[in-house]
Amino acid sequence: MKTYSQKGAEIQREWWVIDASSLPLGKLAVVIADKLMGKSKVTYTPHIDNGDYVVVTNAKNIKVTGEKMTQKMYHRHSGFPGGLTSLKLEEVIEKEPAMAIREAVKGMLPKNKLAADRMARLRIFDGAEHTHAAQNPKEIK
Numbered sequence: 001m002k003t004y005s006q007k008g009a010e011i012q013r014e015w016w017v018i019d020a021s022s023l024p025l026g027k028l029a030v031v032i033a034d035k036l037m038g039k040s041k042v043t044y045t046p047h048i049d050n051g052d053y054v055v056v057t058n059a060k061n062i063k064v065t066g067e068k069m070t071q072k073m074y075h076r077h078s079g080f081p082g083g084l085t086s087l088k089l090e091e092v093i094e095k096e097p098a099m100a101i102r103e104a105v106k107g108m109l110p111k112n113k114l115a116a117d118r119m120a121r122l123r124i125f126d127g128a129e130h131t132h133a134a135q136n137p138k139e140i141k
Contacts, residue, residue, distance in 0.1 A: 015137035033108035
């Protein structure tokens with residue numbers, strides 16, 4: 001038997017929609033990352049980006065367990081001395097809820113040249129409505 005290796009011309013992308021209030025943040029990020037990488041497909045090939053598009057709704061209503069809402073910190077640095085900015089998860093959700101999901105999914109993806117293209121296929125919306133109804137996305141339960 002020969003090992004199957006997918007070609008770039010054989011890629012078939014689908015659209016998926018998931019409600020962010022249905023799972024805790026970490027488990028939600030795992031499901032999204034698997035869809036973005038295409039690991040749920042039988043044609044998965046590690047060096048080919050054959051993942052799907054994922055639309056996330058209700059980003060404002062994400063759930064976390066334990067004390068993560070007050071203890072989990074997000075850090076960024078401006079590059080200048082004293083330029084470290086730290087925000088708690090509750091502050092991030094208040095300002096930009098999509099950032100919390102985006103950072104969690106980014107951490108679940110492999111750190112390689114395909115990561116940026118995979119992240120570009122992630123669409124996050126704060127409310128229940130999204131603008132991708134024309135693509136007929138399937139719902140992830």
